[in-house]
Amino acid sequence: MKKKLFFATVLLVTVFNVQAQDEVRFNGYVRNYTGVLMADFNQFSIVQNTLNLNIEKKTDRIGFKVNPYVYHYADRELEIGLREAFLDLYFDNLDIRVGKQQIIWGKAEGVFITDIISPKDLREFLLPDFEEIRTGVTSFKVNYYKGVHTIEGVWVPVFTPTLMPEAGSIWQPDMIFPIEPTWDYSTSVKDLTLQNSEAFLRYSMMSSAFDLELVGGTFFYDDPAMHLTRQMNPATMQLQNLTVRPDYHRVSMGGGSFSIPLGDLVIRAEGAYYAGRNFQTTSSTAPDATIEKDYLHYMAGIDYTLGGVKLSAQFIQENILNYETGIYNNEIESTMTFLAKKDFLRERLWVELFAYVGLNNSDALIRPKVSYAFADGFDIQTGANLFTGDKGRFGQYNDNDMLYMKLKYSF
Amino acid sequence: MKTKKMLLLLTVFFSLYSIQQVKSQQTGLQIMQKVYDLPTPKDMQAELTMTLTNKQGEKRVRKLSQFISNDGNMEKKIMFFISPADVKGTSFMNWSYNTEKDDDQWIYLPALKRTKRISSGSKGDYFMGSDFTYDDLGDRHPNEDNHKLLREEILKGKACYVVESTPKASGHMYAKTITWVLKDKSIGLKRDFYDANGKLLKTLEMKKYENINGYLTVLETEMKNVQRNHATVISLANVKVNQGIAGSKFTERSMTMGR
Numbered sequence: 001m002k003k004k005l006f007f008a009t010v011l012l013v014t015v016f017n018v019q020a021q022d023e024v025r026f027n028g029y030v031r032n033y034t035g036v037l038m039a040d041f042n043q044f045s046i047v048q049n050t051l052n053l054n055i056e057k058k059t060d061r062i063g064f065k066v067n068p069y070v071y072h073y074a075d076r077e078l079e080i081g082l083r084e085a086f087l088d089l090y091f092d093n094l095d096i097r098v099g100k101q102q103i104i105w106g107k108a109e110g111v112f113i114t115d116i117i118s119p120k121d122l123r124e125f126l127l128p129d130f131e132e133i134r135t136g137v138t139s140f141k142v143n144y145y146k147g148v149h150t151i152e153g154v155w156v157p158v159f160t161p162t163l164m165p166e167a168g169s170i171w172q173p174d175m176i177f178p179i180e181p182t183w184d185y186s187t188s189v190k191d192l193t194l195q196n197s198e199a200f201l202r203y204s205m206m207s208s209a210f211d212l213e214l215v216g217g218t219f220f221y222d223d224p225a226m227h228l229t230r231q232m233n234p235a236t237m238q239l240q241n242l243t244v245r246p247d248y249h250r251v252s253m254g255g256g257s258f259s260i261p262l263g264d265l266v267i268r269a270e271g272a273y274y275a276g277r278n279f280q281t282t283s284s285t286a287p288d289a290t291i292e293k294d295y296l297h298y299m300a301g302i303d304y305t306l307g308g309v310k311l312s313a314q315f316i317q318e319n320i321l322n323y324e325t326g327i328y329n330n331e332i333e334s335t336m337t338f339l340a341k342k343d344f345l346r347e348r349l350w351v352e353l354f355a356y357v358g359l360n361n362s363d364a365l366i367r368p369k370v371s372y373a374f375a376d377g378f379d380i381q382t383g384a385n386l387f388t389g390d391k392g393r394f395g396q397y398n399d400n401d402m403l404y405m406k407l408k409y410s411f
Numbered sequence: 412m413k414t415k416k417m418l419l420l421l422t423v424f425f426s427l428y429s430i431q432q433v434k435s436q437q438t439g440l441q442i443m444q445k446v447y448d449l450p451t452p453k454d455m456q457a458e459l460t461m462t463l464t465n466k467q468g469e470k471r472v473r474k475l476s477q478f479i480s481n482d483g484n485m486e487k488k489i490m491f492f493i494s495p496a497d498v499k500g501t502s503f504m505n506w507s508y509n510t511e512k513d514d515d516q517w518i519y520l521p522a523l524k525r526t527k528r529i530s531s532g533s534k535g536d537y538f539m540g541s542d543f544t545y546d547d548l549g550d551r552h553p554n555e556d557n558h559k560l561l562r563e564e565i566l567k568g569k570a571c572y573v574v575e576s577t578p579k580a581s582g583h584m585y586a587k588t589i590t591w592v593l594k595d596k597s598i599g600l601k602r603d604f605y606d607a608n609g610k611l612l613k614t615l616e617m618k619k620y621e622n623i624n625g626y627l628t629v630l631e632t633e634m635k636n637v638q639r640n641h642a643t644v645i646s647l648a649n650v651k652v653n654q655g656i657a658g659s660k661f662t663e664r665s666m667t668m669g670r
Contacts, residue, residue, distance in 0.1 A: 027496055058670070095664070104524040131522040145664050206663045208506060208515050211528050259528045261515060266530050305530050346463065346641070347540030376471055376495035410496035 027411060028053040035404035037170075038384075045170065045402045046124070047074035052083075063088035067136075084136045095143045100136040103154060105202060105215055107257040107268040108299045110337055110356070111316050114215045114255045114272045117154060117200055119222045121163040125171045125397065126356075126365070127385055135160060149205045154217075156198040159190040161248055162222040174396045176280060176328055177242055181228075184245040188224060196220075214256040215272075220248040225278035228289040249278045249292075264304060268314075271298035283326035294321040301337075312339040334359040335393075348373045356394060363389025365397075381406040439558030439574040443590070445597040447553050452626050452652035454480040459490075459647055461541055466640035473498075473539055480656050484509050487661040491669055502666040505531075507549065519666040526663050535584045541643040542613060542634040544584070547604075555579060561589070566601060570594045585612070598627055612638055624652050 029052050035045040049072040056065040067084040086099030103117040110130075112120065118134040126133065139156040165171040190196045198219035205212050224246035231241035255272030274295040281291045301314035314337040323331035336359065341352040350371040357364045369383025382405045389395025437445075461473040474493040479486065485508050492501040500521035507514045514531040535544050556576040563572055571591040578585070586609050591601040599617065606612040619631035631646040659665065 027499060029497075058668070102524055106525075107527075129522065131524075143664070145659070145662070147658075148662060150663065204663070206517070206526070208512075261513065261528060261530070263513065264530055266528050303530055305536075308536060343540075346465075346537065373497075377497050379497065408497075410499075 024055060024057045026053065026055055029408050029410040031406060031408040033404065033406045035385075035402045037399075038401040038403060039399055044074070045400065046404070048072070058088070061090050063090070082136065083132075093145045095145075097141040097143075098139075100138045101141065102131075102134050102136050103139065103141065104134065105213065105257075106270050107211075107213070107259050108270045108301065108314060108316070109312070109339070110354070111299055111314065111335075113270045113297045113299055113316075114213070114253070114257055116217065116219065116222070116253060116272075117156065119160045119162050123163050123165050123169065123171065125165075135163060148207050149203070152200075152202040152204070154200040154202075156200070156219070157194075158192060159196055159198065159220045159248065160222075161188075161220075161224065170400050171397070174391075176226075177228075177244065179239055179242050181242040181244040184243050187245055187247040190220065190248065210258055210260045212256065212258045216252075216254045218250065218252050221251045221274075221277055222248070224248055225290045226280060249276070251276050266303040268301040268303070269299065271296070279320065280328040281324070281326045282328070283324060286326075291324065291327060293323070293327070295319065296321065308342055310339070310341045313337065330360050332360075358389065358392045358394055361389055361392025361395055363387070363392035363395030363398075365394040377410040379406070379408045379410075381408070437560070437572070439560040439576070440553060442560065442572050442574050442592050442597070443553040443556075443558050443576065446590075446592055446599060447550065449597055450626060451481060452624070453482070454478070454654060454656040455628075455650065455652045456654065456656060457647040457650040459645060461539065462644045462646075463541055464642045464644075471495075471540075473541075478656050478660050480658075480661065489661050489665060500669050502669060504661060504666055506661070517663075517666065519663075519669075521669075524667075526666050541645075542636045542641055543643060543645070546584070547615070547634070556588075563594070564591075566591050569600065571600055596627060598629070606638075610638070612636065618644075619646075623650055626652055628652070 029050070031048075031050040031052070033046060033048040033050065035047075037043045037045045051070040052067070053069070054065065054067050057063055064087050065084055067082065069081055069083055071079040073079070082100055084099070084101050086097050086101045089096040104115055105117065106112075106114040108115070110126070117139070118137050121128065121133055121135050137156055137160050138158045139154050142153045144151045165173075198217065200215070200217035200219065202213060202215045204214075225248070227245040227247055229243040229245070230239055231243075232238065233240040252275040253272050255270070257268070257270035259266055259268040274297065276292050277295045278290045278292055280289055282289065283291060285291075296319040297317075298319075299314050299316040301312065303310070303312045305311065316335045316337070318329075318333040320327060320329060320331050336357045338355045338357070339353070341350065343350050352367075352369050352371075354367045354369075355364055364387070366386040366388070367383060368386075369381060371379050371381040374380050382403075385400070385402050385404070387394050387397045387401055390398055456476070456478045458474070458476050461475075463471045463473070473495065475490050476493065477488060477490045479488045481487075485506060487504070487506050489502060489504045492498045492503075502519045504517045505514055506516075516529050516531045517526050518529050519526045535546060537543065538545055538548060556578050559575045559577075561573045561575050563570065565571070571593055574590050574592060575587055576590065577587045584607070586605045586607055588605065589603045590599050592598070593600050598620065599615075601617070602615040603611055604613040604615070613634055613636050615632060615634045617629055617632050620627055620629045622628070628647070628650055630648075630650065631644065633642060633644045635642045
């Protein structure tokens with residue numbers, strides 16, 4: 001046993017050395033993330049240890065990257081996964097990337113409007129870092145470059161849905177069902193067929209006057225529609241049994257985004273039109289409680305630096321077209337985001353305040369945080385996630401106010 | 412009569428001599444214009460190391476590679492951050508113009524996997540926590556300041572002009588700067604920066620320069636903030652000039668690829 005361990009170690013060291021000589025680069029981070037619920041300081045909301053590793057190599061013509069990660073929890077099973085694992089081919093005016101990859105589109109921050117290729121990991125709501133909130137998606141991506149213009153085509157053969165919180169999680173969203181349902185997952189996994197693949201196209205340009213993106217796609221909406229089957233008690237005419245069948249439906253989307261410098265300001269905007277998105281409804285004309293509607297999602301934002309403080313504000317609106325009474329979502333849902341960020345001690349200390357404010361329900365998620373670079377690559381971060389309101393996207397988590405600390409060493 | 416004639420001749424002689432002396436003496440503006448007009452290569456690439464030293468003597472090191480291209484009307488610069496590890500993969504691009512137009516700036520953050528246009532209105536901000544502001548790192552046109560030749564003196568064994576430059580516009584972060592310009596090469600050897608209250612704030616010293624392919628290139632400079640007792644040394648290595656950097660180097664593709 002000792003011999004095996006010895007040879008394994010020698011092999012690992014040898015492979016590592018050979019790879020290092022061959023310019024395979026290793027970097028990543030180790031992090032501890034501990035949070036407690038403010039309502040009950042006896043209860044941890046999260047105790048997580050993370051190893052995130054990037055292994056990559058690039059030559060003039062080829063490249064690869066593998067990004068394995070390990071989440072170790074105090075109260076959950078060890079989670080090991082691949083955030084990305086792809087191969088690159090580089091040509092003069094063309095790049096091809098094949099494999100699991102994160103693809104990020106749009107100009108909005110903290111909001112997903114045309115950023116629809118990489119599904120979200122919402123198991124901890126919107127709290128994880130942006131790198132972690134998007135999951136990789138297995139896809140073929142081709143970029144063609146002509147001067148400042150880029151055309152990007154993406155084909156996703158395998159549908160990957162949003163990761164939702166597990167049953168019992170404090171991040172499970174409010175359920176709209178009158179009784180405890182029976183779950184039917186028979187349609188929640190899409191078969192691996194060509195017909196079930198997704199396709200996206202983007203044109204982008206970056207110029208002195210403005211930056212522009214035009215996007216489109218046909219794909220499965222990453223959040224499930226809950227199809228209900230009700231069984232009534234004939235004697236009492238009361239609901240006796242409720243079956244919920246989550247299903248994912250194909251939508252088409254077209255949209256775009258731009259950012260324009262205007263003196264000291266940067267103006268950003270983004271919008272998308274979704275055709276055929278499914279919404280939950282209580283309307284009697286929808287026996288399975290879902291209804292298909294077209295939908296608009298758009299944002300306007302502004303960035304400004306004042307006295308060394310980076311300021312940003314965004315106004316976001318979601319608009320269900322041809323709205324009908326009974327639809328669970330509001331016809332128009334308005335949200336704002338605010339960011340203020342400043343560094344002190346020569347970029348060793350960062351103070352930041354980010355907030356989502358729901359205008360329909362007067363609810364909010366307020367996220368103050370302070371980061372201190374104890375040494376190069378070693379960050380100590382402490383902050384709070386404060387929910388206000390009693391309903392709505394943020395207010396529903398009013399009991400989940402938390403304080404947290406993250407220690408992170410990047411290597 | 413003879414005496415009168417002699418006096419007249421002497422007066423004329425000394426007047427002509429004085430005029431000749433004034434003509435041979437350059438004005439502050441001319442000296443600073445010569446510094447500004449020093450020939451610069453069409454493109455340059457280098458590996459840049461920035462060492463920050465605080466008053467306790469603790470050092471922090473930042474490394475990046477940079478590519479600069481200048482067609483006479485517009486300068487394009489792209490920087491790829493190499494260390495420390497938490498900023499590795501970040502890239503920053505700046506396009507600056509010979510006109511009044513504000514610079515265009517973008518940043519690519521690998522964690523966000525997105526190139527973002529950023530506001531360029533904060534030239535007084537310090538670059539990467541160093542003692543250099545973005546303004547210090549750029550070329551300031553001599554027409555933006557009033558220049559006065561204070562004196563000529565020997566600095567580190569080299570003959571220098573000492574020129575005081577005062578901003579024409581109000582609100583600039585420095586009340587004035589005083590520059591020691593090498594008489595024979597027209598490059599700045601030292602510059603003192605005075606804060607808005609007129610107190611000495613920072614001193615910039617050129618530590619090393621070389622003639623690379625016919626261009627005088629500064630290879631090491633040190634900026635000391637004398638009020639905060641903090642210093643930054645910037646040194647360049649593997650400097651290459653006029654290698655013909657392709658325009659595609661200054662694009663979103665390049666920022667995303669990190670090279």
